[in-house]
Amino acid sequence: MQNLLALLDSRKxxxxxxxxxxxxxVDLAELISEIEDEKDTVLLFRLLPKEMAAEVFSYLEHDQQQRVVEGLTDKELAGILDDLFMDDTVDFIDEMPASIVKRVIKIADPDTRRQINQLLMYPDSSAGSLMTTEFMEVDRDWEVGRAIREIRRQCEDKESLSQLFVTDEFRHLEGTVALRDLLAAKDSEIIGDLMESDVKSVKTHDHQEDVADLFKKYDLVSMPVVDNENRLVGLITIDDVVDVMEEETTEDIYKMAAMEPTEEGYADAGVFAIARKRIPWLLILMISATFSGIIMQNYNSVLSAQVILASFVPMLMDTSGNAGSQTSVSVIRSLVLGEVECRDIFRVLWKELRIGMMVGTGMGVLNFIRIVIQYRDVGLASVVGITLFCAVVAANLVGGALPIAATKFKLDPALMASPMITTIVDAMSLTVFFNVAIHILPGLK
Amino acid sequence: MQNLLALLDSRKxxxxxxxxxxxxxVDLAELISEIEDEKDTVLLFRLLPKEMAAEVFSYLEHDQQQRVVEGLTDKELAGILDDLFMDDTVDFIDEMPASIVKRVIKIADPDTRRQINQLLMYPDSSAGSLMTTEFMEVDRDWEVGRAIREIRRQCEDKESLSQLFVTDEFRHLEGTVALRDLLAAKDSEIIGDLMESDVKSVKTHDHQEDVADLFKKYDLVSMPVVDNENRLVGLITIDDVVDVMEEETTEDIYKMAAMEPTEEGYADAGVFAIARKRIPWLLILMISATFSGIIMQNYNSVLSAQVILASFVPMLMDTSGNAGSQTSVSVIRSLVLGEVECRDIFRVLWKELRIGMMVGTGMGVLNFIRIVIQYRDVGLASVVGITLFCAVVAANLVGGALPIAATKFKLDPALMASPMITTIVDAMSLTVFFNVAIHILPGLK
Structure with a gap:
């Protein structure tokens, strides 16, 4: 790659x-993004063969796109716009400053301009914002031979050919034909006979997460988008859905760590923007954590009499918190993957009860032994061992129940991940701890 | 759906x-999986049109597949095997009891048998275990017209047509041609001239995560697999890669919650198997948490003198732990997405230092005010406020540094998520807490 830049510098x-x-x-776009000098960026871009330019452009970062556009003539820009798929055009326009948007709109031909304006109107994260308009339409009355001729004539401008969309005269979506089936058929067969009429499609305002779920469930590579009157308006392709899946996963993972993701991603987002996304949940969790403090305070007299008890608090809190978050994260992920549903709540609780009893016994017994050896105090060892057992079982039950309950109440189960569970489980394990201590240790009643 | 079962029962x-x-x-497979009666399952399956049977079969759960196979004659089974893509055949055989595997191998024709045996040998999670052998090969010397005729003749047996693979006489992979480009070309053009020679391919033993990364980076729909001598041996399609992405995400999320995922997924795995995956990390974390206990014990005298301090311990531990896990999860996700790399460590630390100072100031000041109001004790309020500030800043730095350090040492950064960070940060915040208390509160020195 360095080699190429050297050649560029020496004007070869x-x-x-x-x-x-x-x-x-993709590699070329990556290379261009490494060029520091503005003039070199535009120079290298101009050297691209025409048929590659639009594709490379679509893979550039937005600031690189801006740089290139500012360096190109109107005629060159019009060429790129012409070759660019509509979804990439809109993604690019969405991020440009007003002056560039104006220029692009001015250069675009009337039909493109109309489509751009239409696509820009769909809300973020909707099927409409993901789709492109370059789909391949065929008529149900056509013979296969004619359809193949039409495809060969038009296919360069189409974003995906794996499915062809069959529409009626009012552009209502009637069905789809897989290109494979079309090619396998005889020239004289009729499209209508090959057509699959049980079409999986989405509406323009459906959420991108639902789109991704359909792609996953039906192993799709492309999918038609229709408006409220079932008129075909767009095409969504798997590459964009893969990006959506990544985005949705990031959102889930962030929520599980009690944050909202920033729009630009961690590396690009500003310090202030990130802090603003983190503080609200920290505050909510801090307030709930003060309940644990109140519990500690209520048992001040126990603590004063046996200050050694305090030194077990961090281990008890951490272990029960970890057990709870193991459970909640397992259940949240199963809910997302569709392995577990709301009606499974009792099955999950029964499972977690047994897991909790196994894990709790292990943790409890080990700690009992350690404390007997270390402190030679069977009473203290019993208190910690029993508490651990109870806390782990309780943590597993809470960790299993809350994500499902959240789903039931139409909340995102990811909000019930580690931090929330930890806070709740802390209060529980402290209460158990002091009560067990009062009953077992002498002189605390 | 109920309707269909009723019709089946009344033999219509x-x-x-x-x-x-x-x-x-996919919907049919789902329907079949809801049938309780074994005979009905086989009956419904037999009613499927021949061209659908194999596809529906590939979407059945393994226990349903077994049920169907046990109900079919050898001839029927041979028909299914014939239509099934090789990757689906191997997935199915992989999960069947020995008796069924034997029967399938016996029924299969010699060529299929050889391919099954070959594919079964690739390790789990390797490119070889994902691939299928039904790819479309074309010759570099062919004219486009001939290639299209060949494709139309063979395409029914091929799993993906979006890319055609060009090989030489020794089956070495020379390049690929997109079907779109082939269709757009004139009949007289030569494949070699249309061919893309910068092929993205993987080796049979490459890890599936690397395969998924290539699909994501290059927006691929299919990719060739070659052996060590660059001979074409298989094809990987995006639908299988989407499943890999889900699997890898689950693994990441589980690791972040200090667990290993079970092989079958949460809903199907046994209680004992799940407990076994959870205990090891709980133990490791518990042992590290005892360090926090030791710290508490060292300050026993401080605690005895001011037992009120103990009631702030849960809130301090939780808040710093949450701040640390917010940071570590952000950084881990950025590492996975490739937004942040090892060399960015100082940029990340500088960012987290500033975020930590903002968040820490917010948390510290709020708590200072609350404690002054609640306890009318400026000293105590200062201790908690200062500790919170320091603990949050430290938590952000640790949360930012550890995942990157783990990557540096070739460990999975996901191991450095919330639970690990919480444990480390706990010990830090307690140390700060008691030391600040000794310096500020009267009579503790």
Whole structure:
């Protein structure tokens, strides 16, 4: 790669062109993003063969896109816009400053302009915001031979060919034909006979998470998007859905750690933006944690009499918190994957009761032995051992129940992950701890 | 759906057949899995049109597959095997009891048998275990017209057509041609001229996570698999990669909650298997948590003198632990997404230092005010406020540094998520707490 930049610097354009012609568009976009000098960026971009330029452009970061656009003439820009798929055009326009948006809209032909304006109107995270308009339509009355001829004529401008969409005269979606089935068929067969009429489609305002779920469930590579009147308006392809899946996973993981994700991602987001996403949940959790403090305070007299008890508090809190978050995270993930549903709550609780008893026994017995050896105090060892057992069982039950309960109340189960569970379980394990201590240790009643 | 089962029960086979012919294979498999009666399962399966049977079969759960296979004749089974893609065949065989495997191998034709044996040998989670052998090969010397004729002749048996693989006489992979480019070309053009020679491919023993990363990076829908001599041996398709992505995400999320995932997934795994995956990390974390206990014990005299301090311990531990896990989870996710790399460690630390100072100030000041109001004790309020500030800043730095350090030492950064960070941060915040208390509160020195 360094090599290429050196060739560029020494103006050996023919060699540069030969190298980049053989390269993959994604790699080229990565290379361009490493160029510091603004003029070199535009220069390298201009050296791209015309048929690659739009694709490379779609893989550039937004600030690189801006740089390139500012360096290109109107005519060059119009060429790129012409080759760019509509979803990539809209993604790009969405992030540009007003001056560039204006220029792009001015350059675009009327039809493109209309489509851009239409696509920009769909809300973020909707199917409409993911889709593109370059789908391949065929008529149900066509013969296969004609359809193949039409496809060969138009396919360069289409984003995905794996499914062809069959529409009626009012553009209502009637069915789909897999390109494979079309190719396997005889030239004289009729599209309508090959067509799959049980179409999986989404509406423009459906949420992208539902779109992704359909792709996963039905192993789709592309899917039609329709409006409220079932008119075909767009096409969603798997590459965009893969991005959605990543985005949704990030959101889930962030929620499990009691945060909202920032829009730009961690690396690009500002310090202030990140802090603002973290503080609210920290505050809520801190307030709930003060309940544990109140419990400690209520047992001040116990603590004063046996100050050694305090030294077990961190271990008890951490262990029960960890057990609870193991459970809650398992259950949350199962809910997301559809392995567990709300009606399974008793099955989950019964499972977690048994797991908790096993794990709790293990933890309790080990600690009992350790404390007997270390302090030679069977009473103290019993208090800690019994508390651990109870706390782990309780933690597993709470960790299993809360995510399902949240789902039941239409809340995101990911909110019931480790931090929330930890806070709740802490208060429980402290209460158990002091009560067991009062009953077992002498002189605390 | 209930309707269909009723029709089946009243032996209205023609109507049943008409309905299922229009249904999607995934939905049909789901329907079959809801049938309780073994005979009905096989009956419904037999009513499937031949061209759907294999696809529906590939979507059945393994116990349903076993049920169906046990109910079919050898001839029927041979028909299914013939239509089943090789990767689905191997997935199915992998989970069957020995008697069924034997029967399948006996029925399969010699070529299929050889391929099954080959595919079964690849290790779990390798590219070889994901791939299928039904790819479409074209010759670099062919004209486009001939290639299209060949594709139309063979395509029914091929799993994906989006890319055609170009090989030489020794089956070495030379390049790929997108079906779209082939269709857009003139009949007289030569494959070699259309071919992309910068092919993204993987080796049979590459890990599935690397395969998924390539699909994501290059927006692929299919990818060739080669052996060590660059001979083409298989094809991986995006639908299987989507499953891998889910699996890898589950693994990451589980690790972040200090567990190993079980092989079968939470809903299907046994209680004992799950407990065994949870105990090891709980133990390790418990042992590290005892350090916090030792710290508490060292300050026993401080605690005895001011037992009120103990009641702030849960809140301090929880808040610093939460702040640390917010940071570590953000950084771990950025590492997974490739937004942050090892060399960014100082950038991350500088960012987290500033975030920590903001968040810490907020938390500290709020608590200072609360404690002044509640206890009318400025000294105590200062101790808690200062500790919170220091603990949050330290938690953010530790949470930012450890995942990157883990990556540096070739460990999985997900191991450095909430539970591990919490344990470390606990010990730190307690140390700060008692030391600040000794310096500020009267009579503790």
């Amino acid at each position: 354009f023919i060699q540069v062109r030969r190298i980049i012609q053989e390269m993959n568009s | 086979f023609i109507q049943v057949r008409r309905i299922i012919q229009e249904m999607n294979s």
